[in-house]
Structure formats: C-alpha cells, structure tokens
Amino acid sequence: MNKVRYDFKQRRSSKTKDREGFVYRVFNSGVGKMLLLGMSLLLLLSVYRSVKQMGQKLSLLKQAEHEVEELRIENLELSLEMEEASTVEYLEREARDRLNYGQENEVVFVISDELVDIGIQKVEDILNPESNIEEVSVWNEWVDFLVEGY
Numbered sequence: 001m002n003k004v005r006y007d008f009k010q011r012r013s014s015k016t017k018d019r020e021g022f023v024y025r026v027f028n029s030g031v032g033k034m035l036l037l038g039m040s041l042l043l044l045l046s047v048y049r050s051v052k053q054m055g056q057k058l059s060l061l062k063q064a065e066h067e068v069e070e071l072r073i074e075n076l077e078l079s080l081e082m083e084e085a086s087t088v089e090y091l092e093r094e095a096r097d098r099l100n101y102g103q104e105n106e107v108v109f110v111i112s113d114e115l116v117d118i119g120i121q122k123v124e125d126i127l128n129p130e131s132n133i134e135e136v137s138v139w140n141e142w143v144d145f146l147v148e149g150y
Contacts, residue, residue: 115149 026032084090095101102108 027036096108100108100110
C-alpha cells in the first residue's frame with residue numbers, strides 16, 4: 001500500500017494567503033503606517049497622562065500624611081494641656097490671674113493693660129537709651145506722675 005501524505009501547511013497557506021496579503025498590504029502602505037503611528041502616539045499620550053496623574057496623587061497623599069502628623073501632634077499637645085488644666089494648681093493659678101483672687105494674707109494688685117504697656121515702653125527706653133533721647137524737665141515728669149499716675 002502506498003503511503004499518502006497530506007500537507008496541511010500547503011492547504012492552509014493557500015487559503016490564508018489572500019488574507020495575509022491584504023493585511024500585509026494595508027500595514028505596509030503609507031496610510032497604514034500613519035494609522036499605526038497615530039495609535040502609538042495615542043497610547044504613549046495615555047501612558048504619560050496616567051503617570052502624571054499618579055504623581056499628583058502621590059503628592060496629595062504625602063501632603064495628607066503630613067497634615068495627619070501635624071494633627072496628631074496638636075492632639076497630643078491638647079491632651080497634655082487638658083491633663084494640666086484638671087490639676088488643682090492650675091485652677092488656683094488661673095483664679096489668681098483671671099479673677100484676681102488671692103490666698104489668705106495676700107494682697108492682690110490689679111494693673112491695667114495700659115499701664116503694663118507704658119511700663120514696657122519705659123523699660124525699653126532705659127535699656128536702649130540711644131533710640132529715644134528726649135530731654136524733659138523734672139517739673140514735667142512730676143506733673144505727669146501726679147496727673148496721670150506714672
């Protein structure tokens with residue numbers, strides 16, 4: 001008996017030859033090359049935009065992490081202040097400072113803010129005599145002292 005060999009490749013190639021020829025002709029033509037180049041540029045643009053967006057999102061993430069860290073520190077400071085505010089010593093100090101209370105055998109002096117500002121200015125004038133040298137007679141100083149109280 002004779003052996004028969006059947007060649008699948010030859011048969012397949014003859015059927016797909018027309019299709020392969022068409023695809024080859026389309027992609028080998030100038031229009032096909034321009035189409036492939038355009039699609040490649042669109043894909044590259046898409047990748048660039050994705051990378052850019054990822055960079056922006058990472059920047060926002062770092063900024064949010066920094067803000068969270070600052071808020072944690074502020075929260076810790078506030079909790080420490082709250083612990084301090086609940087002590088008796090703090091309440092006594094605040095009563096003395098804000099409400100002008102004192103303990104037994106203590107005298108409370110109330111000094112207005114204007115007088116404190118004037119006192120600060122006079123101390124600065126004494127410490128820095130070159131900045132404001134103004135000659136005022138002794139009588140004017142006494143009048144200011146008696147009339148205005150400083």
